Each structure stands twice: as C-alpha cells, then as structure tokens.
Amino acid sequence: MxxxxxxxxxxxxxxxxxxxxxxxxxxxxxxxxxxxxKKVGEEAAEFIVAAKGxxxxxxxxxxxxxxxxxxxxxxxxxxxxxxxxxxxxAELARREGVSGHQEKASRPQ
Amino acid sequence: MxxxxxxxxxxxxxxxxxxxxxxxxxxxxxxxxxxxxKKVGEEAAEFIVAAKGxxxxxxxxxxxxxxxxxxxxxxxxxxxxxxxxxxxxAELARREGVSGHQEKASRPQ
Amino acid sequence: MxxxxxxxxxxxxxxxxxxxxxxxxxxxxxxxxxxxxKKVGEEAAEFIVAAKGxxxxxxxxxxxxxxxxxxxxxxxxxxxxxxxxxxxxAELARREGVSGHQEKASRPQ
Amino acid sequence: MxxxxxxxxxxxxxxxxxxxxxxxxxxxxxxxxxxxxKKVGEEAAEFIVAAKGxxxxxxxxxxxxxxxxxxxxxxxxxxxxxxxxxxxxAELARREGVSGHQEKASRPQ
Numbered sequence: 001m002x003x004x005x006x007x008x009x010x011x012x013x014x015x016x017x018x019x020x021x022x023x024x025x026x027x028x029x030x031x032x033x034x035x036x037x038k039k040v041g042e043e044a045a046e047f048i049v050a051a052k053g054x055x056x057x058x059x060x061x062x063x064x065x066x067x068x069x070x071x072x073x074x075x076x077x078x079x080x081x082x083x084x085x086x087x088x089x090a091e092l093a094r095r096e097g098v099s100g101h102q103e104k105a106s107r108p109q
Numbered sequence: 110m111x112x113x114x115x116x117x118x119x120x121x122x123x124x125x126x127x128x129x130x131x132x133x134x135x136x137x138x139x140x141x142x143x144x145x146x147k148k149v150g151e152e153a154a155e156f157i158v159a160a161k162g163x164x165x166x167x168x169x170x171x172x173x174x175x176x177x178x179x180x181x182x183x184x185x186x187x188x189x190x191x192x193x194x195x196x197x198x199a200e201l202a203r204r205e206g207v208s209g210h211q212e213k214a215s216r217p218q
Numbered sequence: 219m220x221x222x223x224x225x226x227x228x229x230x231x232x233x234x235x236x237x238x239x240x241x242x243x244x245x246x247x248x249x250x251x252x253x254x255x256k257k258v259g260e261e262a263a264e265f266i267v268a269a270k271g272x273x274x275x276x277x278x279x280x281x282x283x284x285x286x287x288x289x290x291x292x293x294x295x296x297x298x299x300x301x302x303x304x305x306x307x308a309e310l311a312r313r314e315g316v317s318g319h320q321e322k323a324s325r326p327q
Numbered sequence: 328m329x330x331x332x333x334x335x336x337x338x339x340x341x342x343x344x345x346x347x348x349x350x351x352x353x354x355x356x357x358x359x360x361x362x363x364x365k366k367v368g369e370e371a372a373e374f375i376v377a378a379k380g381x382x383x384x385x386x387x388x389x390x391x392x393x394x395x396x397x398x399x400x401x402x403x404x405x406x407x408x409x410x411x412x413x414x415x416x417a418e419l420a421r422r423e424g425v426s427g428h429q430e431k432a433s434r435p436q
Binding site (some may be wrong): 034 | 112120145149153154163173177190192202
C-alpha cells in the first residue's frame with residue numbers, strides 16, 4: 001500500500017505535459033521553472049508566517065497546511081528537473097549514518 | 110518497515126529537549142522557533158538557487174540535497190509546535206479527493 | 219528634491235486605509251499582514267531566481283525589477299507596523315561606524 | 328550630501344574584490360552568487376518572522392533591523408551582477424507614472 005506522498009508524487013508526474021486547463025499541477029508545469037520556484041518561495045513565506053503565528057497562539061493547523069503546500073510545490077519543481085520524491089528519500093537515507101553536525105561540517109559554508 | 114521520512118521524524122522528536130551539544134537537531138530546538146524558521150528560509154533559498162541552476166545545466170543533485178534540507182528543517186519547525194509528518198500526510202490525504210483548482214478556490218487569497 | 223524611495227514611501231503611507239479598489243497598495247493593506255509577508259517571500263524568491271539567472275547569462279534587468287518589487291513590498295509590510303523607510307535609513311546610519319564583522323558578532327546566532 | 332543608502336552602495340562596490348578577511352562585504356563577494364542569494368533568503372525569512380512577531384506585539388525594531396539586512400544583502404547580490412542602487416531607483420522612477428494595478432497587469436503571471 002502506497003504512502004500519500006508517493007501517491008502525490010505519482011500524480012504530479014502523471015500531469016507533466018497535460019493540458020494546463022486540466023489540473024492545477026499541469027498549469028504550474030506549463031508556466032515553467034521560474035513560476036514553480038516563485039511558488040516555492042511564496043509557500044515557504046506562508047509556512048514561516050503560520051509557524052511563527054502558531055508559536056504565538058494562532059491556529060496550529062494553518063502551519064500544517066502551509067507545510068503541505070511547500071512540500072507539494074517543491075515536488076513539482078523537482079519534477080520539472082526530472083527529479084522526484086525517491087531522490088529526496090535516497091538523500092535522507094544516505095544521511096542516516098551521518099550526524100547532523102558531521103553533515104553540516106562536510107558542506108561548503 | 111518504516112519509510113525514511115518516518116524515521117527522520119521519529120529521530121527529530123526524540124531529540125527535542127536533548128543537550129544542544131548532542132546533535133544538530135537538538136541545537137536547532139535549543140535556539141528556538143525564530144532560528145528554525147530562519148533556517149527554513151535559508152534552505153528554501155538554497156533550493157530555489159539549486160533548482161534554477163539545474164534548469165540552466167548545473168548539477169541536478171544539488172537541488173535534491175537542498176530539498177532534503179528544506180523538508181528536514183520544516184519538520185523541525187513543525188515539531189517545535191507539537192506537529193509532525195503525520196499531520197502533513199493527513200492534510201495531503203484530505204486533499205486527494207479535491208482537485209488543485211478547487212483547493213485553491215477554497216482558500217482565502 | 220526628494221529621492222524616488224522617499225516618494226514611494228510617502229505614496230505607500232498615503233494609501234493606508236484607502237479603498238482597496240483605488241490602488242494596488244491599498245489592496246495589499248486591506249488584505250493584512252500575512253498577505254503582505256507572503257508577497258515579500260514571493261518577491262524574494264523571484265529576485266533570487268532572477269539574480270541566479272543573471273549569473274548564468276539571463277537578462278540582468280529582471281533582477282533589478284524583482285529587487286524593486288522586493289523593496290516595495292517590504293516597505294508596505296513595514297508601514298503595516300507603523301514603521302517606514304526612515305527607520306531603515308536610521309538603522310543603516312547607526313551601523314556606519316561599525317564593521318560588518320563586528321555587527322554580525324553583536325547579534326544572536 | 329549623500330543619502331545613507333547611496334553611501335552603503337558605494338561602500339559595497341568599493342569592497343568588491345578586496346581581501347575576504349578585510350570586511351564582511353568582501354567575504355560575501357568572495358563566497359559568490361549562490362552564497363549571497365542564500366543570505367537574501369535567510370534575511371527575507373528573518374524579516375517575515377520579525378514583522379509577523381511585531382504584528383502580534385513583539386519588538387517592532389527587530390523588523391527594521393531585518394529589513395536593513397535584507398536590503399543590504401540584496402544590494403550585494405545586485406553588485407555581483409554589475410547592478411546597483413541606481414538601477415533600483417531608475418526602475419521605481421519608471422513606475423511612478425504607472426498605477427500598481429496597471430504594473431501588475433503588464434507582467435507575466
């Protein structure tokens with residue numbers, strides 16, 4: 001039985017190249033890379049606003065919705081480059097044996 | 110058998126309240142909400158730069174690494190509010206019966 | 219003779235509370251703080267995309283337009299909190315006697 | 328008599344190519360375009376967090392400091408592409424005769 005994230009990814013890939021009027025995902029693909037990345041920035045900002053609001057007593061569920069939107073749009077942007085959820089999972093799996101402090105130290109500043 | 114994202118989430122939750130010197134995740138928790146959200150913005154920017162670069166012929170795998178970092182830090186920020194990966198999955202599952210165009214229309218501008 | 223940034227700021231302040239249909243600035247004010255901050259994130263992403271594109275040979279002027287949009291929306295967001303361009307200038311003037319390395323060291327990580 | 332923003336811009340340009348150890352600005356130039364754009368994203372996130380916090384009763388001056396940081400780093404990123412503050416001012420001046428609603432309608436979605 002597949003996970004909802006796997007189903008979402010499959011759904012995104014299936015809509016690549018479809019008529020932009022047929023679905024929201026198809027319309028984002030049709031607008032191209034710059035548009036999808038603008039949406040990632042917009043959703044990141046909405047997540048930041050919602051999480052900061054939650055920390056000060058506002059509706060916590062809004063942060064969840066914005067996180068879902070952020071992940072969704074980052075998957076579309078990855079799909080535009082021929083990448084997908086399995087690539088993220090493989091990268092996270094690769095890091096499992098490595099501490100975060102080591103991971104950070106291994107990267108260019 | 111668990112998915113790597115589930116294991117990552119469990120790992121994050123387990124480190125909440127731990128000695129900041131003991132792990133990178135514990136150090137982010139200790140610095141608080143504003144710091145975690147700054148990291149979300151930083152990782153979103155790095156993802157945007159890497160994906161734009163990939164669209165113009167640069168290393169595609171960098172976009173995957175930055176997406177993994179973005180998702181990782183957004184999970185830490187959710188955990189700080191008592192939320193987690195299952196909340197994102199539940200939100201995405203709730204949307205499965207709804208088209209993206211309907212979803213967008215249902216939300217405040 | 220005033221600078222264009224001063225005129226822009228005066229223009230923004232003059233539209234606070236005006237009929238949302240009367241101008242774009244009035245419509246952003248009417249939608250509230252979260253909306254203005256979402257726009258800041260969106261414009262930051264567009265600036266990042268355009269500047270990265272410029273570094274790889276794409277149109278440089280697009281980066282200028284996105285920077286103008288980013289500054290414009292950050293001024294609206296400041297105005298919503300009763301702050302304005304003179305506050306930014308005063309902060310920058312305060313830093314003139316301080317090196318950037320000192321400034322950075324004086325701030326919480 | 329020059330404006331503080333003009334002085335800041337002149338200062339940034341003067342440090343391009345200088346020894347990275349000599350100033351913070353020189354160190355950002357030395358790290359390259361991707362690093363400067365990461366800083367723009369980080370500062371945008373910090374501004375969003377601070378402005379959202381200010382809207383809910385937290386320190387307003389923090390939003391000013393973060394706006395100053397955001398503008399400062401966006402000027403460095405522009406300078407890396409051979410662009411500067413005068414380009415932003417020219418773009419804003421060009422828009423003075425155009426309503427924001429017209430401006431928005433003239434742009435690709």
